[in-house]
Amino acid sequence: MNILEYMKDNFLFLDGGMGTLLQEAGLVPGELPERWNVTHPDEIVRIQKSYFDAGSNVVLSNTFGANSLKFSAEELDILVKAALMNARRAMEESTGTQQKFVGLDIGPIGKLLKPYGDLDFEEAVSIYADTVRAGVKAGADLIFIETMNDSYDTKAALLAAKENSDLPVFVSNAYGSDGKLMTGASPEAMVSMLEGMRADAIGANCSLGPSQLKEVVEKYLACASVPVLLKPNAGLPRSEDGRTVYDVSPDEFADEIRALMEKGVRIAGGCCGTTPRYIEAVVKRSKGLAPVPVTAKNRTVVSSYTHAVEFGSGPVLIGERINPTGKKRFKQALRDRDIDYVLEEGIKQADAGAHVLDVNAGLPDIDEAEMLQLIVKELQAVTDLPLQIDTVDASAMEKALRIYNGKAMINSVNGKEEVMDAVFPLAAKYGGLVVALTLDENGIPDTAEGRVGIAEKILCKAAQYGIAPKDIIFDPLAMTISADTRSAMITIEAVYRIRRDLGVNTSLGVSNVSFGLPERSLVNAAFFAMTLEKGLSAAIMNPYSADMMNVYYAYRALHDMDENCQKYIEYAVKAAEEREEALRERAEAYAGAFGAAGTSRSSFASSGAGEINTSAAGPAGKEGLNTPAPDPAGKGGKSRGASASSSKAASVLQNAVIRGRKEQAGNIVQELLKTIDGMEIVSNDIIPALNVVGKQYEEKKVFLPQLLMAAEAAKSAFEKIRDAAAQKGTSEKSDLCTVVIATVHGDIHDIGKNIVKLLLENYGFNVVDLGKDVPEQVVADKVVELHAPVVGLSALMTTTVPAMERTIKLLREQAPWAKIAVGGAVLTQEYADAIGADRYCRDAMETVRYAQEVNTV
Amino acid sequence: MPLDVYKGIEGSFLEYPESGTPALYREYREDEIPEVDRREVLRYAGIPLHVLRNKENRKKDADACGEKSDKTGGQLSKSGEQLNNSCEKPADTGEQLSDSGINSSLSEPDGLLDSGLLKLLERSVSITCGAMSYRVSYIYAPIRWEPAEDEAFPILPFEQYSRALKRNLEGCTGVVIFAATAGAGIDRLIRRYEKSEPSCGAFLQAIGAERVEALCDKFNDEVNEAARSYGFETRPRFSPGFADFYLAVQPEILSLVNAQRRLGITLDSSLLMSPSKSVTGIIGLRR
Known part of the structure; x- marks a missing residue:
């Protein structure tokens, strides 16, 4: 019987801890437990059989740390195959009469992903993919991704599982006592992302005991539409007579688990410190308990790496400023790859009160797909707001969705078959809340009925791709009243009907309504208030506009969405202060x-x-x-x-x-x-x-x-x-020379380099910042392209100085005119001389001085 | 725990998180850690101690600072706070100057600490409010001294040998090995502000460094107290990256205290820890 079918009417019991039992069996610290699959198969089988005997439906293979970062491809295959054979043997030898399954266990790689760590997202995906493929080949019944304490890493693992198998995938995260993942994700954010990517069951394991995980689990139960799993530790470890013991006994453990099963947990087991006795107790204690049915929650949410934003419970503000349309300065920034300018726009909108940021990098003369991906990567490292990916290019959309750390808004589809066929599969694969414009091959209907009709058509088509109405948000298109004075009322009517008749959420690019009129924000604000009143859920808008923000805060206060008018008061007081200032x-x-x-x-x-x-x-x-x-x-x-x-x-x-x-x-x-x-x-x-x-x-x-x-x-x-x-329409470029700067290949530290950039720009140099971890050839190519007279290279670590030396060598060959300044924590004058740099710069000021020196020569 | 367990350990990966003796775990609430020490933050931000001192102490401190700060650097720590471990507790900071003490130095003729700077410092401190978490994971391990020639060598639960560490552990019969972290939140903030407001970013770096040191101090105090009750005294804590105790030991230490699973600490290819405001260390215990 397929495990998903079995789960429909039954609780599913997992196994318990493995590490402690392996140590008791003689595994020494430092020894890789995965090798025991081959060297001590009988011990592994004995432990796993004892779990099946205790009543586990699922025993996980001894592959928690089996990945291609630790093992060669060949050894990985051997270990995973042996691990699953062991688990199968345990299953066959067990006398337990329950339904039994064998899961491929996958734990975190143990590396942090870029930009905070040095492992590339795609590299992580491919490392997980190696393990997944080995597990599929070895005959696992399901894939169990567990103990993940970073949302991005979790996404990489789940993506690898989905792309390389058709097996059911369970995903379990490790929460801290603050109820969040190590890197900040809330349970709501994880549910949003994991459900979007179609995980089959989700939940929490490790880190804490069952009672400390109660709140996390309750949050899962409140918003998850798939079965929720729980696999806690036997409490916290403490020292007793020089031995480490866990503080929750099997019976207490079973009581606490049962209480959570009564609330809706469908899949239960144990993690660190638990043994077959714990599982036996859990199975016994839950006898006679009827599983709580899993129900669809129909919440419309998007998420970032920290939190989820829900639509329908109050106006959601989507900041529109990251968009080159009509902005000369922004276009210039995109052409110059001045990502910092874009990031600042994001940070400012977040500070101004936006809930979601629209990201559009569409310019005819740049590689939009590459730029969009770059912006999304960098932006999600400096802001925790969910993003709305805004492009008409499906391949650019996919690239951005793939590396997005959360569940994004997808802007947009419309009623055209071709567009839906291109975008819906992406939403189905990566998850996402799809913005659907009510237009089709015949253009924009000039009646509300016409627009509602297109919305219905879009919902039908979405359903074919398995996308529920909750994951569609309609934009019935605001058009300027300066061209047709009836247009605002048609749009408002469409908002109302879509909400009332179809029961789904709506969004509008409100600013369009005033195009061609003077003092546009007056009209925008009034239109915003009118549409909110008719049920609008979100607006793509300018969060710097005081008029719009006024409406937002006042609307919430008037609609009893703001307890004691607290937020309104804070806003009003601050706004008044800022005006005075x-x-x-x-x-x-x-x-x-x-x-x-x-x-x-x-x-x-x-x-x-x-x-x-x-x-x-x-x-x-x-x-x-x-x-x-x-x-x-x-x-x-x-x-x-x-x-x-x-x-x-x-x-x-x-x-x-x-x-x-x-x-x-x-x-x-x-x-x-x-x-x-x-x-x-x-x-x-x-x-x-x-x-x-x-x-x-x-x-x-x-x-x-x-x-x-x-x-x-x-x-x-x-x-x-x-x-x-x-x-x-002029550009204020100074006549000072160009300076190309970069942190060398393999080095991901760019603090010092960023300061150098800031100062050089201050002094009027044209700075081309290639970023961090830059391959030698990329530096050389840019210097040659621009014939740049000065290059600044930075390295923080001794380990990356060789890369700096290689870069210098390449520059000497291909750009012999360039003067090279080097800096960074690890460098000294001697070092700089040894690797052939022209100048060692102790700090940013010295770099400026050196650039000035070169410039005047 | 029998010491023999540690014989013949090979490999230096971040191992299977469940391996090793389950490490003990300690989590502190914000109010258990002393408030942010502004003077320390300014010092970490690169403002020399003598600038922060009262006039009368100035000369003496300038000398002391110059001399000692060289030692605290370790082989890599030219810019201390960028690296994870700030090694042994740096130069004694002497009596604490109150905030008003800092401010009073403003009125001094050279006006080096301008009020805008202190305002920025306060704003930076308030930005970090609630963004920190304070967690430590640790084990206790006995040491055996292996006699060889005319001196004895400590047998520790990791492979790497360091003369400086050996000197530090002279006479000890056990060690507490720990990893401490102020959490990933501060790294996010640093990244954000280094883009939008680098001066604030510089202070956030400094605050992070000060916070994780404050956490280590707090934990160290607790170890001292426990040790005393068993009749032990403690040695100054000693961290990888200091002198000849190379960072190469980090994978082993993190694995011993189960830091990846317990604290979420990972290493990059340069053996730097993430979250960056993390410290590993060893505290020797002797009768």
């Missing part, structure tokens, strides 16, 4: 810019290349900065023309940069830009200010955090200048 900053900036008319001065030295002597003006932020400095380099003497009145502002700006006042620096520049050219502000004010800080840093008068604060303030000033340039 902004007013004050602006007033200051304005006063700074125009308050001290008439005092002309000669400008500071410019170009960032020369050794600027403004530090002679004294300690940071002292009045001395107002004193005009001579122009030692003799090339800063450009007339400031109309800007003669701005010297006070300039000094305020310099002070703001030196003091690391980000907002202030940005605001002043905003004002200055009304009268002065951006590049002039850079060379006359920002660079000299940075020089003051840089000099003080070198003299150990200020320290890294202060240097960084100044750099951030300068950056915020630059952003304003760049935005202004983008508006005008």
Whole structure:
């Protein structure tokens, strides 16, 4: 009998701990237990038989650590085959009359995945795949993935199981006492992801005793639509007379498990510290208990690596800002592969209150699939919001969904057969909440009925792919009222009917409604409120828009979704404070810019290349900065023309940069830009200010955090200048040279390199950041392509210095003109000399100085 | 536990998590660990101790700091907080300066610690609130001293031999081997803020380093107390990465305390731990 069929009407009992029993049988610490399958088969069979005798329906093969990272392909095959043979033999020799199955046990590889660790996601998938294939070949009845304490690793294992077998797959995670996985995932997030990927049973094992896992299990039971499994430890280990013992006895264990089976747990066993006696007790104690039926929960959810977001219980805000459409600066960032710019947009939206982030990287002249995947990878490392993958390219969609750590929103399908056939299989494989636009081959119906009709058609088609209505969210398309004044009402009607008649969730790109009108956010906000009232579940919107956020918080308060109006009050108070702060900053900036008319001065030295002597003006932020400095380099003497009145502002700006006042620096520049050219502000004010800080840093008068604060303030000033340039359609590229920087192959540490990048950019260099773990040839190719005169390489570990040496060697061959600076924790002058670098840079400032040196030559 | 068990151990993988004697486990609530020591954080952030001192102590401390900080580095720790183990407790930090003490140094003529910096420090501390977890997994193991020539060598439950460790364990009859972690949450925060606000990221790094050290101190205190009650005294804790006790021992130590399963600590190919704010160490016990 198939195990899934058996489970429909029965509890399923698993086995218990293996490690302790193996040690009792003579396994010594450090010995790989998987080898015992071959060297001590009788011991393994004896233990496994004792579990079947105790009443286990499923015994897991002794393959927890059997993976191709630890064993050669050949040995892996042999061990897995022997392990399953042993389990089968135990099954045949057991006198137990219950239904019996043999599961392929898979534990974590023990490596953390990128970007936090150094194992690539696809590499992890292929390591798990090796074990899965060996297990399938050896005749397992099911695959049991357990003790996973990271959601990404879990996804890799489940994907490998699904792609390499048709066997049922059970997935069990190890939760900490905080009720979360080691890397932060909540039970709701795991249920969302694992069900989306069609795991057959899910639950928790290891780490704690049954009573400590109670809350986790209850959360599973509340949201899972598949059977829930539980396989706890025999409590926690403690020391007793010099021996380690677990603190829950078999009878207590069985009582606690039974209580959870009464609540709905369908599959039970034990982990560390449990023995056949525990399983026997559990089986006995649950006699006569009727299994609680497994029911569909019909929750519409998406998830990130930490949490799930549910639709239908309050408006969900989907931030729309990661999208190049109509944004020159964003397009430029994508072309320059300036991922940091994109990431900041994500972080800012999260701070502004978005619940989900839409991610769109569609530009005709870039490789969208590759860019989208890159952005998703990087974005999910810096924000814990679920993502909505937004592309019309199905292959780009698949690439992004594959490496997404959670259950994503899929934006989008529509009523066109071709599109549904391309996208639904992806949703079925990777999981996802599919955004479905109510249009088809015939365009967008101009009635609500027409749009509801398409929605029905889409639901039918989805069902053919096994996708339930809860995993579809309809977008009945907001269209501008400036083209057709009836269009908003049609959309609102469609939202209402889809919700009422089809019982599913809806989403809208609300901003479209006001296209072509002035003061668009007024219309958007009113439209948002109207659609929410008709049952809209989510909006793709601009979370920076105060008007939209006002509606969101007020709506929740008015709809009794906000206890004591707490969230509204917090929001309102904070918004008021921020408004005041902004007013004050602006007033200051304005006063700074125009308050001290008439005092002309000669400008500071410019170009960032020369050794600027403004530090002679004294300690940071002292009045001395107002004193005009001579122009030692003799090339800063450009007339400031109309800007003669701005010297006070300039000094305020310099002070703001030196003091690391980000907002202030940005605001002043905003004002200055009304009268002065951006590049002039850079060379006359920002660079000299940075020089003051840089000099003080070198003299150990200020320290890294202060240097960084100044750099951030300068950056915020630059952003304003760049935005202004983008508006005008020009690009404010300085005439300084290009610097290519990278952390060398095999090294995943990029802290130092990022600081170097920030500072180099501050000083006006065109920095091309190749990231971390960069192969030699990639560095060389880029340097050749750009004919870059300076290359900066970083390595943190002794183990990666050889990679640095290889990179230098390759550069010498292929880009002999390039000057190479190296840095990183492990490097010294001697090291740098030994591997043939041109310069060892102790810190980021030294790298800037070196780049300036090369630039002037 | 009989010591012979450890004879002839080979291989240095992160082993089967259930292997070895089940390690003991200790988890601390946030309020059991002392509050974030701002001075330590500033020190970890690269601001030398003498800047943080009261004027009168300044000269003396500058010397002490310069001398000792060289020693605490170990072979790899040029930038201490980027590496996992901060080795032996670094230079004695002397009497604690209160917050107001730090602030008072602001008014000093050179104004090195600007109020914006301290504001950022406070904000960074508040960002980490609730993001930390404090967990330790450990075993106790007896040591046997194997006589050879004119000196004796300690037989420990791992293969690697270190002269410096041997010196540290002189006269000891047992050790506590532990791994401690402040959790993965701080690594997420660091990554986020290093992108959006590197100055804050630098402080988060420093806070993480301070937190895991505070955790080790707390755990060490408990070990000291337990040891004392059995008539033992403890040696200063000693960590891989220090002197000739190379990081290569990490897989064995993590396996001994079942760190992957209990604490979620993994190693990368450079033998660095993740979560990065984790420490392994050895505390010698002697009569």
